[in-house]
Amino acid sequence: MKLFEQVAQPLVEQASSLLGISLSITDEKGIIIGSDNKGRIGTLHPVSSRVIEEGREVVFTKEQVDNMENVLPGIAAPICFNHKVIGVLGIVGEPESVRKYVKFIHSHIEMFLRESFRTESELVQMKTTELFVQHLIHYEDWKDTSKLEEYCQLLGVHFNRLRVCLLIHFPVLQESSSQAEPLQTQLQSLIGYLFRESNEDIVCPVNQEQWVVFKIIDSKGEPKLRRTCESAIGKLTAFLDREGVHGRVTIAYGKSYMGLEGAARSYQQAQKAIMAGLRSDSEESVYSFDSWSILPDIFLEDIDLRFLELFADDIRNIWEFPESDMLIETFIAYCESSMNVSKAARNLYIHRNTLMYRLNKISELSRIDPQSFEQCIVLYIALKKKERNPLFMKVSGKNY
Template sequence: MLQPELAEKIVREVQKLIAEEIIVVNTEGIIMASTNQDRLGTFHEGAFITSQQKKKLIITEKDVMKLEGVKSGINLPIFFQHEVIGVIGITGDPEMVTPFGEIIRKMTELLISENYFGEQFDYHSRAMETFVLEWLQAKEPSPVLLERARALSISLDLPRTAVIIELGQGKFPLSRDVWSTILNSFSQNKNDVLTRSGNERIIMLIDCSEAIQPTSLKSRLQQFLHYINKSFGISVYAGVGQCTLPSTLHHSYAQAERALKLAEKNRSIIFDEELTLEMITGVLTQEVKSEFIQRTIGPILKEKDLLMTLNELFKQNHSLKNTAQSLHIHINTLHYRLKKIEELTHLNPNTIHDLFCLYFAVQLLDE
């Protein structure tokens, strides 16, 4: 329980309160950390007695002559969950250092508790992250996965909606305390599963067995994302899959990843069910996308004015008047550019088929 690294941390923190020599000793009486490096690893009989008797021991100048490895001062047992796990010693005039005793012991015990619960959080976080990633990859839960689910009190029999939250610009990696605060701030239901994934992603598997309304889930997510952004200055966005049966949870996760790509562009929350054209682009390979771009708008990729005109035409919903006004050009100049686009690409922006090809190519290019 009391490791050398923690013992050294205790010495460093206590040093801030008192200028006397400090030691931290294990229950066997061996000094684990000290402001005096020469005492490391030596036996301290006073601390050994303190750990056995479970009470404070004042060491006088007379005791120094009788006990091995001691100096005058005070030894205090360190308790954790009602058990002595070590001893902290303060060297000096007992009358001078004793008043600091209880304060230093309480501080030490708080440090140990904080460290313990921090380690528990880290252990649970790693266990949840590993479990969730294996769960999403498993076509069928194995006996081992089922056992781990029981240990983590997670039901694998509920329909769920996968949500992926990406933490964008911010200070990474986040500290343990920040992660703990973030994960505990989401108003989740008892069957929801929430875990971090790496340093910049949160995965949620939301219980949707009672038909969650998209507006309700979106409101919960908006509050959560707003809290992260305002509290920690992190830009954050999310992709949300559809409610699926336990056997097809990986489909919902794939949908969430697809929605996340679109959410990244405008730093928002995107539901997969809102996607239309993006459903197609998501399954195309980079090679197919590149080839499509070259076959369509390839000839005008270096013609900045023409490419900008095409982009603006789509932004203005194919309104020639609004496009010309937005680009600050005469309508005749716009007609000339559109004619030039047709000549170079062999695609006519005035026909539905060709217009769609141009639009789709521009979308792929932006991606």
């Protein structure tokens, strides 16, 4: 047992230093893997085989070991794990003097092994889950999904029920990277407590600033999902505040689907929703993919850049105008003010006539009718898309 070999020497050193006695631990083959006398490590302890075979405590007096090599007087007790003897604890000294330590040290070692194994198993489970999630969220890259199905069997999860993906964004963790690692285990427990209602709900980090939850849900559970998220944000924010990490926690979720492909789709939707939410000026902290408050932003982000080819000349005319920034800001404000001239002028803190002059200039440069909703919305989308891609883009073979 590799874990046993790793912890044997630290356990011996700890107990020997604390109690002031001499100890040794052997593996199931009788090889000493832990001793306060480091010169004995790696040597054979010949009588360990007897202790392992009999499965009980054995006493060795000074007279009994006089003619034995590498055996000291004391008490030897079998160390068990999962109902199997995996080694032997040896406490060196006059048997009657050291007997009082046997039960305490023996129990401590077996308890430590159980806890270490549980912790190691949890870490393995977490790493396996993280690998699975990385495969799942890149589902479209996999021609053969058998690997994903193997992970499902290994983790004991099934995707034959509706699942929704939630993304939890912690920008403060990225900014405070030195604090991020110690918080991961605590966050794992807290997020699991807040969202996991089934043993098959999946919780794990996607990167340093995001955690993902693939949660089983039914039609009755969807209406309360937002309330669950809002409550969770309060608790997560309070937890981070106590840890001295301050900032905005954001949660977004996609729609619910069945199957591995559906789960990946829900993740992509949650990712788009959270990016749109972070870009928005909204004070909300929970975003749903189908929320009208962010759907226009998601729609805009998904428009193919080739769309701009249709308006290359018109956009270039606007962009090359000496006061292009002012014109674009005015036009966007006009559209976002429901094409209401007075309202747009107030929002821009300019005179109504100044606004009209600028709109007329936009019309002159782009041949658009500022009174036409259909024409304005198309130019608005084109300008917003260009605004999001500040680097020069090639349109119709030209840079602009």
